[in-house]
Amino acid sequence: xxxxxxxxxxxxxxxxxxxxxxxxxxxxxxxxxxxxxxxxxxxxxxxxxxxxxxxxxxxxxxxxxxxxxxxxxxxxxxxxxxxxxxxxxxxxxxxxxxxxxxxxxxxxxxxxxxxxxxxxxxxxxxxxxxxxxxxxxxxxxxxxxxxxxxxxxxxxxxxxxxxxxxxxxxxxxxxxxxxxxxxxxxxxxxxxxxxxxxxxxxxxxxxxxxxxxxxxxxxxxxxxxxxxx
Amino acid sequence: xxxxxxxxxxxxxxxxxxxxxxxxxxxxxxxxxxxxxxxxxxxxxxxxxxxxxxxxxxxxxxxxxxxxxxxxxxxxxxxxxxxxxxxxxxxxxxxxxxxxxxxxxxxxxxxxxxxxxxxxxxxxxxxxxxxxxxxxxxxxxxxxxxxxxxxxxxxxxxxxxxxxxxxxxxxxxxxxxxxxxxxxxxxxxxxxxxxxxxxxxxxxxxxxxxxxxxxxxxxxxxxxxxxxx
Ligand SMILES: [Mg+2]
Ligand SMILES: [Mg+2]
Ligand SMILES: [Mg+2]
Numbered sequence: 090x091x092x093x094x095x096x097x098x099x100x101x102x103x104x105x106x107x108x109x110x111x112x113x114x115x116x117x118x119x120x121x122x123x124x125x126x127x128x129x130x131x132x133x134x135x136x137x138x139x140x141x142x143x144x145x146x147x148x149x150x151x152x153x154x155x156x157x158x159x160x161x162x163x164x165x166x167x168x169x170x171x172x173x174x175x176x177x178x179x180x181x182x183x184x185x186x187x188x189x190x191x192x193x194x195x196x197x198x199x200x201x202x203x204x205x206x207x208x209x210x211x212x213x214x215x216x217x218x219x220x221x222x223x224x225x226x227x228x229x230x231x232x233x234x235x236x237x238x239x240x241x242x243x244x245x246x247x248x249x250x251x252x253x254x255x256x257x258x259x260x261x262x263x264x265x266x267x268x269x270x271x272x273x274x275x276x277x278x279x280x281x282x283x284x285x286x287x288x289x290x291x292x293x294x295x296x297x298x299x300x301x302x303x304x305x306x307x308x309x310x311x312x313x314x315x316x317x318x
Numbered sequence: 319x320x321x322x323x324x325x326x327x328x329x330x331x332x333x334x335x336x337x338x339x340x341x342x343x344x345x346x347x348x349x350x351x352x353x354x355x356x357x358x359x360x361x362x363x364x365x366x367x368x369x370x371x372x373x374x375x376x377x378x379x380x381x382x383x384x385x386x387x388x389x390x391x392x393x394x395x396x397x398x399x400x401x402x403x404x405x406x407x408x409x410x411x412x413x414x415x416x417x418x419x420x421x422x423x424x425x426x427x428x429x430x431x432x433x434x435x436x437x438x439x440x441x442x443x444x445x446x447x448x449x450x451x452x453x454x455x456x457x458x459x460x461x462x463x464x465x466x467x468x469x470x471x472x473x474x475x476x477x478x479x480x481x482x483x484x485x486x487x488x489x490x491x492x493x494x495x496x497x498x499x500x501x502x503x504x505x506x507x508x509x510x511x512x513x514x515x516x517x518x519x520x521x522x523x524x525x526x527x528x529x530x531x532x533x534x535x536x537x538x539x540x541x542x543x544x545x546x547x
Contacts, residue, residue, distance in 0.1 A: 113342050114372040119442070140442035143343040143370055145505045158502055178450075208440030213348070213369035213447075220503045221407075273387055274449045276374045 101174060105190045105280065106229040108172050109149055112280040115142040115224065116271050117168075117197060121260050121286025128289050137262050137270050140214050142197075142284070146224040150310070154198055155317045156296065157220040163314070165294055166197040166287035167245035167253050167302045169238065170226060171264060177277040185268035188277065192235050194227040194243070194308045196300060197284050201293070225300075225312045226282075234307050238264055245302040247294055253302075255288020330403060334419045334509065335458040337401050338378055341509040344371040344453065345500050346397075346426060350489050350515025357518050366491050366499050369443050371426075371513070375453040379539070383427055384546045385525065386449040392543070394523055395426040395516035396474035396482050396531045398467065399455060400493060406506040414497035417506065421464050423456040423472070423537045425529060426513050430522070453513075454529075454541040463536050467493055474531040476523055482531075484517020 119138040120126040126133050148154070156163050174190025197218070204217035235241060238257060245253035262270070267283060277283075294300060296316040303309040348367040349355040355362045377383070385392050403419025426447070433446035464470060467486060474482035491499070496512060506512075523529060525545040532538040 114374055116444075138441060139444045141370060141372055141444055141448060143372075143504065145343055145507060211437030211440060212367060213443040215345075215368045215370055216503065218442075219370060221505050274445065275372065276450050278374060 101190065102231055105172055105174060108229060108280040108282065109144070109147050109226065112144050112147070112282060113278060114275070115144070115146070115282045115284060116275060116277070117142060117218070117284035118262065118267060118286045121262055122255060122288045123259070123261060124289035125287055125291065128291070133261060137267055139271065140218055142219050142224050145221060146219055148222050148225050148312070150228070152225070152312075153222065154225060154300070154312050154314045155222045156314065157200055158317055160200040160203060162200070162202040162293050164199045164201045164291045165245055165247065165252065165300050166199055166291050167243050168195050168197050168284045168287050169241055169243060169257055170195040171238070171283040171285060172229065173277045173279060173281040173283070175279055177268065177272050180269055180272050182265035182269045185265040188268060189232070189264065191232055192230040192238065193282070194230070194302055194304055194310055195284055196225040196302060196312065197287060198223040198225065225310065227308050227310045230308055242305050243288060243302070244305075245290070245300065247298050247300055252292055253288055253290035255290070257285065259288065260285060330419065331460055334401055334403060337458060337509040337511065338373070338376050338455065341373050341376070341511060342507055343504070344373070344375070344511045344513060345504060345506070346371060346447070346513035347491065347496060347515045350491055351484060351517045352490060353488070353518035354516055354520065357520070362490060366496055368500065369447055371448050371453050374450060375448055377451050377454050377541070379457070381454070381541070382451065383454060383529070383541050383543045384451045385543065386429055387546055389429040389432060391429070391431040391522050393428045393430045393520045394474055394476065394481065394529050395428055395520050396472050397424050397426050397513045397516050398470055398472060398486055399424040400467070400512040400514060401458065402506045402508060402510040402512070404508055406497065406501050409498055409501050411494035411498045414494040417497060418461070418493065420461055421459040421467065422511070423459070423531055423533055423539055424513055425454045425531060425541065426516060427452040427454065454539065456537050456539045459537055471534050472517060472531070474519070474529065476527055476529055481521055482517055482519035484519070486514065488517065489514060
């Protein structure tokens with residue numbers, strides 16, 4: 090029985106490792122670290138501030154971040170991504186972690202100028218957050234590589250210079266709270282991702298820059314930024 | 319060769335008819351009819367105002383519209399949905415219609431109170447537009463049933479009383495303009511949907527109401543509204 094169970098786990102992990110191919114939804118959390126909320130002049134939220142990205146926003150190793158047409162200020166936001174293992178609807182905090190199948194390291198690339206315009210006009214954030222290449226992701230990180238998701242160091246450098254250095258212990262809303270809250274409104278499905286927010290230090294990148302990011306001892310990513318031709 | 323081509327078309331249509339099962343993105347257009355923009359006190363946009371819904375928002379015949387937790391004002395918006403037949407990236411207006419595989423009739427259910435709060439605070443529209451059951455859709459409508467997508471009558475009734483009665487000829491941005499604009503930022507994929515906006519007459523529904531909608535001679539839909547239990 091133990092053998093069968095571990096075989097089943099192996100099959101699930103093998104499928105989840107291909108999450109970019111079949112994921113249908115990315116739910117992202119804004120302002121989930123107080124220092125980051127402060128650096129953009131935003132209040133710390135009293136409930137999770139949610140937006141989404143479509144799967145078409147994802148890119149993987151070897152692909153480039155393209156600055157979208159008309160954008161003059163694109164920012165890096167390094168984040169821990171949570172990969173959902175099975176359908177999850179209106180779960181409570183106590184069982185929320187049962188639906189976590191693994192993790193990834195991700196960049197929530199943001200057209201800050203488009204976002205500022207949307208915020209000022211009360212418009213949706215689609216143009217700022219959902220464009221092609223706005224979600225560079227690492228390969229799948231299995232559960233055993235992240236024994237405590239609430240104590241994960243995250244760093245982000247631009248051209249080798251450190252820009253962000255944070256730890257998931259500083260998240261305002263932790264994983265069970267996020268998964269429970271999100272699943273009250275949005276059914277999560279196998280392969281869906283939750284982007285858990287970024288620590289402080291976000292800033293602009295330009296054509297020719299290289300963004301690297303990492304979780305020490307676990308994962309590193311590197312993506313080139315190019316002006317859309 | 320003609321036989322092979324029509325066989326191929328048949329295969330594509332058979333797959334597209336199951337768009338709800340594999341669609342990965344719904345791109346929606348706000349304020350695409352001037353009378354509707356005016357009724358909510360919004361300016362007529364100078365470029366398409368875009369937001370998205372995730373596939374998990376879709377429901378089909380027999381399923382119910384559930385008012386999301388905490389929402390006290392949910393509105394019906396009847397819309398023509400466009401189903402994309404193949405990958406479409408940065409296309410020009412002249413070739414845009416080559417990527418249309420068919421249509422559907424859809425309700426862009428909107429938590430208007432959540433949306434008003436989001437607009438006032440400059441927050442994303444996720445809670446207002448992307449919740450479970452916020453996108454009731456009809457079965458797939460093949461191309462030959464809609465010879466001119468820019469002359470389609472749309473009606474919507476609540477408990478048998480007419481609320482919306484419009485025609486796609488009054489859209490501000492037509493299909494080629496929308497597809498070309500959207501595809502500059504968001505790669506469209508097979509089965510993806512474009513929601514083309516709603517004519518005037520939107521308004522609230524409550525627990526126990528029945529929303530019906532139709533395209534005369536082509537399609538009718540009916541969905542019950544229930545308070546989320
Ligand atoms: Mg972010
Ligand atoms: Mg939005
Ligand atoms: Mg609408």
